[in-house]
Amino acid sequence: MPEGDTVWRAANDLRAALAEKVLTTCDVRVPRYATVDLSGHRVDSVASRGKHLLIRVGEASIHTHLKMEGQWQIYLPGERWRRPAHQARIILATEDSVAVGFSLGITEILELGQEQEAVGHLGPDLLGTDWDSFVAVENLRAADSVPIGIALLDQRVMAGLGNVYRNEICFLRGIHPKTPTHRAGNLDAIVDLSFRTINVNKSRRIRVTTGDTRPGRQTWVYGRRGKPCRRCGTRIREDTLGPDQLTERNIFFCPVCQPFTPG
Known part of the structure; x- marks a missing residue:
């Protein structure tokens, strides 16, 4: 399972690709959230919390966890993916970047107020600004x-x-x-x-x-x-x-x- 530093770097990459930009594509390939479409909304922030990732878009929070096999990759529009398309669990695109979450162990769309339900059990974050x-x-x-x-x-x-x-x-x-x-x-x-x-x-x-x-x-x-x-x-x-x-x-x-x- 990836260490927290891997997730911290993934958050940095996603932040550079998505933060403060409007989503042109939001394709969630998880049956429960198949109808969710956040395109047209701005990505407000990207944060890591231990081994969890939170991408905040409007009133929603995209919560993902890499587990054993998961990985986020960033591409230019039209660039060929380095992993098979059937492994993609979520695709988030802006005018100049495409972020693809492959084989993610957890992919869920929460309301912002539900974030604590996902990460509230965690101890102090070794890479967080609120480390205690x-x-x-x-x-x-x-x-x-x-x-x-x-x-x-x-x-x-x-x-x-x-x-x-x-x-x-x-x-x-x-x-x-x-x-x-x-x-x-x-x-x-x-x-x-x-x-x-x-x-x-x-x-x-x-x-x-x-x-x-x-x-x-x-x-x-x-x-x-x-x-x-x-x-x-x-x-x-x-x-x-x-x-x-x-x-x-x-x-x-x-x-x-x-x-x-x-x-």
Whole structure:
């Protein structure tokens, strides 16, 4: 699932293409909203909230979420799409730009007053102007016996982290992802590292946590099963972790640098 920085960049791209412009086309290819047509209305703003996107048009808010396969792409009018047309869930066009949402996990048209129903459950947004580290720390502390690796992906704790950052933050703090949150050490430091790591990457197309942008060098543990730890040389291990089988994700860790601390 895309990280919050991917969604933040998508919001920037959509803002540049659509904001303050009048829609000439609004084609929502979701049965429930097939009759919705916002063409002729101006796009007032585009905002990201964690991993959610909100495109505000008049009295409506177009709420989308990329989930696993979703992507927004921007084209010039008449330009050939880079993904199959049958994957398009929504098409928004102005006189000079065409924004296409492909394979979106969520596409819904809300009234502006309904936005809180879609995003009100989220914790502080790591990339938002209203970021509140104190609330994020308290939310993390409330996770208590929940494994830190699960708590970091819980968007109700703080919004924006995905699996890459979850794994990298645990490594950088020397914490096994399955360690209960109340045994994970300095929670303020974990939240601060989360904020700094995602913000330093938000404008990059290639995510880097090591400081080395060369291919194969960008991460400490993520995607590196069986390869030597960059700190101690021990082979990186892979496992799965999640509150249930449907939401399990792969975890990567160094068994030496990240010893498991049981509850």
